[in-house]
Amino acid sequence: MSKTQGRPKLAVWKFASCDGCQLSLLDCEDELLQLADAVDIAYFMEASSEQVRGPYDLSLVEGSITTEADERRIREVREQSKALVTIGACATAGGIQALRNFADVQEFTAAVYAHPEYIATLKTSTPISTHVPVDFELQGCPINKKQLLEVISAFLHRRPPQVPPHSVCVECKLRGNVCVWVAHGTPCMGPVTHAGCGAICPAYSRGCYGCYGPKENPNTSSLCHWWQQELDADRATVVENLRNFNAAAPAFERESRRQEQRHGEE
Amino acid sequence: MQDFVLLAANLDRLIQALRAAGYQVMGPTLRDGAIVYDEIHAVGDLPQGWGDDQEKGRYRLKRRQDGAYFGYAAGPHSWKKFLQLPRRPVWQAQKTGHSMQITAAVETVPAMAFLGVRSCELHAIAAQDRVFVTDQYRNDSYSQRRAKLFTVAVNCTSAAATCFCTSMQTGPGVTLPCDLEMTEVIDGAEHFFLLRGGSADGEEILRQLPLSPATERHHRLAQDAVRRTAEQMAQGPRHFDSADLQALLYRNYDSPSWDQVADRCLSCANCTMACPTCFCSTVEDTTDLSGDHAERWERWDSCFTGDFSYISGGAVRADTRSRYRQWMTHKLATWYDQFGSSGCVGCGRCIAWCPVGIDITEEVQRIREAESG
Numbered sequence: 001m002s003k004t005q006g007r008p009k010l011a012v013w014k015f016a017s018c019d020g021c022q023l024s025l026l027d028c029e030d031e032l033l034q035l036a037d038a039v040d041i042a043y044f045m046e047a048s049s050e051q052v053r054g055p056y057d058l059s060l061v062e063g064s065i066t067t068e069a070d071e072r073r074i075r076e077v078r079e080q081s082k083a084l085v086t087i088g089a090c091a092t093a094g095g096i097q098a099l100r101n102f103a104d105v106q107e108f109t110a111a112v113y114a115h116p117e118y119i120a121t122l123k124t125s126t127p128i129s130t131h132v133p134v135d136f137e138l139q140g141c142p143i144n145k146k147q148l149l150e151v152i153s154a155f156l157h158r159r160p161p162q163v164p165p166h167s168v169c170v171e172c173k174l175r176g177n178v179c180v181w182v183a184h185g186t187p188c189m190g191p192v193t194h195a196g197c198g199a200i201c202p203a204y205s206r207g208c209y210g211c212y213g214p215k216e217n218p219n220t221s222s223l224c225h226w227w228q229q230e231l232d233a234d235r236a237t238v239v240e241n242l243r244n245f246n247a248a249a250p251a252f253e254r255e256s257r258r259q260e261q262r263h264g265e266e
Numbered sequence: 267m268q269d270f271v272l273l274a275a276n277l278d279r280l281i282q283a284l285r286a287a288g289y290q291v292m293g294p295t296l297r298d299g300a301i302v303y304d305e306i307h308a309v310g311d312l313p314q315g316w317g318d319d320q321e322k323g324r325y326r327l328k329r330r331q332d333g334a335y336f337g338y339a340a341g342p343h344s345w346k347k348f349l350q351l352p353r354r355p356v357w358q359a360q361k362t363g364h365s366m367q368i369t370a371a372v373e374t375v376p377a378m379a380f381l382g383v384r385s386c387e388l389h390a391i392a393a394q395d396r397v398f399v400t401d402q403y404r405n406d407s408y409s410q411r412r413a414k415l416f417t418v419a420v421n422c423t424s425a426a427a428t429c430f431c432t433s434m435q436t437g438p439g440v441t442l443p444c445d446l447e448m449t450e451v452i453d454g455a456e457h458f459f460l461l462r463g464g465s466a467d468g469e470e471i472l473r474q475l476p477l478s479p480a481t482e483r484h485h486r487l488a489q490d491a492v493r494r495t496a497e498q499m500a501q502g503p504r505h506f507d508s509a510d511l512q513a514l515l516y517r518n519y520d521s522p523s524w525d526q527v528a529d530r531c532l533s534c535a536n537c538t539m540a541c542p543t544c545f546c547s548t549v550e551d552t553t554d555l556s557g558d559h560a561e562r563w564e565r566w567d568s569c570f571t572g573d574f575s576y577i578s579g580g581a582v583r584a585d586t587r588s589r590y591r592q593w594m595t596h597k598l599a600t601w602y603d604q605f606g607s608s609g610c611v612g613c614g615r616c617i618a619w620c621p622v623g624i625d626i627t628e629e630v631q632r633i634r635e636a637e638s639g
Contacts, residue, residue, distance in 0.1 A: 031555065034554070034555045034556060035555055037555075037556070038555040038556060038557075149555065150552060152555065153552065153553050153554060153555050153557075154552075154553075156555065156557065157553045157557045159551070159553065162550045162551070162552055164571070164573055165571075165572065165573065166535060166568070166570075166571040166572075166573065167532070167533075167534040167535060169534040169535055169536045169539070169621075170534075170535050170539065170566075170568065170571070173352070173535070173536065173539030173540070173566070174352040174353060174539075174565065174566060175352075176302065176343060176347065176352075177298070178297065178298040178299060178300040178302060178342050179325075179342060179536065179619060179621070181323075181621050182323055182324060182325050182342075182618060182619050182621060183298070183299045183300045183325045183326070183327075183342065184299055185324075188621075190534070191532040191534035191536070191621050191622075192532065192534075205298060216571075216572045217533050217572055217584075217585070217586060218532075219529075219530075219531065219532045219533065219586065222529065222530045222531070222532055222622050223532060223621070223622070225622075226323070226621065226622045226623070230323065230324075230623075
């Protein structure tokens with residue numbers, strides 16, 4: 001008991017997700033022992049079946065809300081958590097499963113499952129912030145483990161996390177990458193996408209596909225206009241890029257619906 | 267001052283002389299479909315025979331018909347990345363018991379030689395000098411790098427469509443001090459550099475090269491090449507009278523053109539990162555998990571981000587309209603009040619590297635037109 005006294009209690013929760021963001025925490029191999037020294041890992045089913053009861057000082061929440069049971073469970077998690085941080089595209093923007101928001105989920109279940117009647121699911125996949133107040137959202141699919149450690153460190157030492165919400169372009173320029181959009185004519189989501197990955201894709205001469213979700217103040221309509229007018233992207237490509245892992249992020253959702261609507265009018 | 271001729275076949279001798287003098291030579295090289303600045307070890311690293319086509323939001327490498335070494339225009343990189351580092355540690359702090367030790371980061375500053383600095387780029391370095399060296403808030407990292415710098419300037423003989431140095435009075439001929447000044451001349455089968463020393467260090471390098479005295483013909487060919495570049499820009503669509511820019515912008519804080527450009531602008535910050543004079547940076551303070559170790563890093567920042575103008579209560583410039591207006595008005599007007607010069611050198615990087623092709627010269631024109639109704 002004395003071992004855990006005084007250390008903040010950390011919990012890691014999973015909702016509809018692939019577990020990749022939780023694994024980022026386990027992937028912090030060099031820092032894992034330091035983390036275990038700094039916090040009491042009280043609830044983390046991916047790592048240990050040992051469960052310490054709440055309340056928790058910091059809850060990391062992975063995954064989106066897709067069932068009625070999870071709608072209730074996230075409220076219970078919130079009640080037990082002093083601070084709640086969402087990790088990843090699912091928890092922050094509904095994830096890839098939010099593609100159902102643009103279609104009929106019953107049609108999907110009928111097509112996929114032999115007995116769709118056993119499937120109890122909501123019509124939409126929604127971010128955690130739709131259901132409970134969230135203290136910080138860490139974007140990315142998956143999240144960057146260094147940013148995760150930064151967020152935990154910031155929480156532990158009561159300072160703002162250094163997770164700049166500017167574009168991926170800034171990261172490209174800091175690395176000295178040649179812009180794939182301007183120099184190669186490759187459609188790239190970088191100018192509207194939240195930094196954090198370190199501009200990995202453009203560093204390997206491919207376009208950003210927006211897995212970190214929208215940056216602050218994104219101008220998606222101007223980006224889509226240039227993609228179509230100057231980079232020869234068709235509308236399907238534009239919509240697909242807005243609807244990867246952050247389809248339900250408001251800026252991307254609005255723009256993808258606008259693009260579809262315009263297509264319908266033409 | 268005596269000018270000399272260095273045959274192009276001997277260009278490597280210049281690079282090796284600089285290296286032997288202890289300089290890390292930085293210059294143009296081909297990478298990922300562009301001509302970037304990186305370390306140069308030998309003449310083979312230079313983009314010989316390559317040029318570029320540039321337009322709004324577009325850059326493409328192009329094979330030249332000749333073997334020019336400096337036959338390209340300003341590319342994605344500027345020299346600022348070697349002088350004002352994109353990221354650098356400022357200090358670190360260690361807590362032991364009840365005491366805290368703060369240690370300033372100590373840099374090993376290399377002596378660098380920049381090979382192929384255009385006149386607009388010399389003006390850009392001079393603009394950053396006024397910010398980091400001679401202004402009241404001196405930046406030691408920049409100042410130390412700058413103090414050791416050797417510049418090989420090249421009179422510009424190939425402008426891109428995006429260039430407008432003639433409008434900003436910064437080129438294409440070299441007008442600021444440098445250690446060596448050269449002009450690349452290709453006349454039929456003849457390929458040479460007209461060289462001139464600009465400092466004692468420059469003269470010292472010259473003495474090590476196989477040179478011959480320049481004749482009137484060499485001078486004429488060199489001058490013709492630079493004159494043609496100036497004429498090309500003067501006849502181009504981006505040539506304009508910049509004399510009244512400061513007054514124009516001060517009269518037009520409420521121009522409808524700001525709303526129009528905000529519709530297009532991505533606030534992605536590419537223009538400011540590509541700009542050779544944009545100098546803004548932020549500091550990032552972090553701790554490790556234990557809280558015993560803290561660090562401060564300096565990193566390039568941009569007036570196009572929300573964080574840039576964030577103060578208690580929110581961002582002062584929350585929307586794109588105010589961010590673009592801030593950038594352009596600073597660049598072309600308030601820079602004069604602050605540093606006594608324009609913040610724009612006419613290199614055109616912000617035009618080419620804007621993903622959606624926003625053109626600062628076109629925006630000047632729009633403001634003028636909106637004002638005259």
